[in-house]
Every structure is written in structure tokens, then in C-alpha cells.
Amino acid sequence: GQSLEQPSEVTAVEGAIVQINCTYQTSGFYGLSWYQQHDGGAPTFLSYNALDGLEETGRFSSFLSRSDSYGYLLLQELQMKDSASYFCAVRAAGGKLIFGQGTELSVKP
Amino acid sequence: GAGVSQSPSNKVTEKGKDVELRCDPISGHTALYWYRQSLGQGLEFLIYFQGNSAPDKSGLPSDRFSAERTGGSVSTLTIQRTQQEDSAVYLCASSLDEGQGYEQYFGPGTRLTVT
Numbered sequence: 001g002q003s004l005e006q007p008s009e010v011t012a013v014e015g016a017i018v019q020i021n022c023t024y025q026t027s028g029f030y031g032l033s034w035y036q037q038h039d040g041g042a043p044t045f046l047s048y049n050a051l052d053g054l055e056e057t058g059r060f061s062s063f064l065s066r067s068d069s070y071g072y073l074l075l076q077e078l079q080m081k082d083s084a085s086y087f088c089a090v091r092a093a094g095g096k097l098i099f100g101q102g103t104e105l106s107v108k109p
Numbered sequence: 110g111a112g113v114s115q116s117p118s119n120k121v122t123e124k125g126k127d128v129e130l131r132c133d134p135i136s137g138h139t140a141l142y143w144y145r146q147s148l149g150q151g152l153e154f155l156i157y158f159q160g161n162s163a164p165d166k167s168g169l170p171s172d173r174f175s176a177e178r179t180g181g182s183v184s185t186l187t188i189q190r191t192q193q194e195d196s197a198v199y200l201c202a203s204s205l206d207e208g209q210g211y212e213q214y215f216g217p218g219t220r221l222t223v224t
Contacts, residue, residue, distance in 0.1 A: 033211045042113075042200065042215035043152065050211075087151060094165050095140055095210020099152040 002026040004100035006088055011106045012078055020073045020103045022088035030091040032064050032071045037102070038084045046073070048091075075105075083107045111135070113216035115201050121222045122191055130186045130219045134203030140210055141184050143176060145197040146218070152200060158184060159207045191223045 031050035049064035089097040154168040202213035
């Protein structure tokens, strides 16, 4: 079977750093993607890790450890506009994505 | 160019009716994906196309669901004899090709309500 686990909710204050963890168990694994979705909006791509290590894109970084079947998304200098749901997604064979249930991030002033 | 578009944006239908949902991918994107999302839930994979072929239909929940893609562009997802449990947002996404499937561009979705 295939399953991804991520926290359902995270709360942080503006300017802080928050880490959203994702563990996965899948029959095929090519990499881990992260997507952001604002209420009522379409998911948008944030980052992708195919290999172990840290990928940095501006205020957002993503990490992968294939041996631990674990990854995380790190958001720095949090802003109110970062309040959204964040999904990790395993890239399986053929390019299809298997999504986690999402983590709702609330940024407080 | 333009992003992924979907129509209709909202569809209310009676139980037992058939519905067709349409997706226009980004021009030049050869891979196209269908997902559905229930309120507060993650995205559930339904089917994907590479060109006009559907290598993976494993996510279609029942034989009431079918999809096709013509001309390597527009795709239609058809749900026959709709049931209340089919109510969800149906999202379409495209990527440059299946090798770039980790970076998908999503449309705004079609909100389907079955009464």
C-alpha cells in the first residue's frame, strides 16, 4: 500500500520558522514534492527532492532522507500570506503524485 | 501562455445523472492528470495521460468513471449515474511530460455537487 503522514495542523507567529514533516510508505518512490493550497484555490508547486539533502528556494527549503522515508518543508520568516494548507506528495511511477492529507498552517500576528 | 482551465467551475446534478468535466492543459504539456479532493482532505489520484494514452487508470473509483483525451490536449472526465459520494472538487493538472510529473500545474477545479 501507499501512505503519507503529515501533521494535520500547525500554528506559528509571523517572522518565525516552522517545519512540516512528512513520512511516507510507498511501493515506488522517485521523489518528494511539496505543494501549497490556499482556501478555495488550486495547489501550487513549491519544491521537489529526488535525492537526499536540502533544497532551498527563497524562504522555503525542503529536505529528504530516502533511507528514513522522511522529508520536511521548512518555512522561514513566516508571513500572514503563508497561511494555507501544505501537501507532501510522493512521485510514483509514471509521474503520478500520491498526496498526503495536508497540513493546515495558521500564521498569527 | 494561459494556465490550466477547467469547466464548468460548478456543477450541481441530481443523483443518477451523467456529468462531463472538461480540462484544457497548458499548451505544450503532454502529461495530464485528474484528481479529486473532498472537503479538508488531500488529493486523490484518479488517472493520468501521456499524450492520448492513459498508462495509469488505477485511481478510478468504479467503472462509472471514465476519461479520455483527444489530440494530446483537451481531456474529459465522465461520471455516469452519479452518486452523492461523488460530490467533491475535481482537479486537473498538467506537466511538461510525465518525467516532469513532480511539478504539476493545477486548474481551478470543478466543484461537483450531487443532490
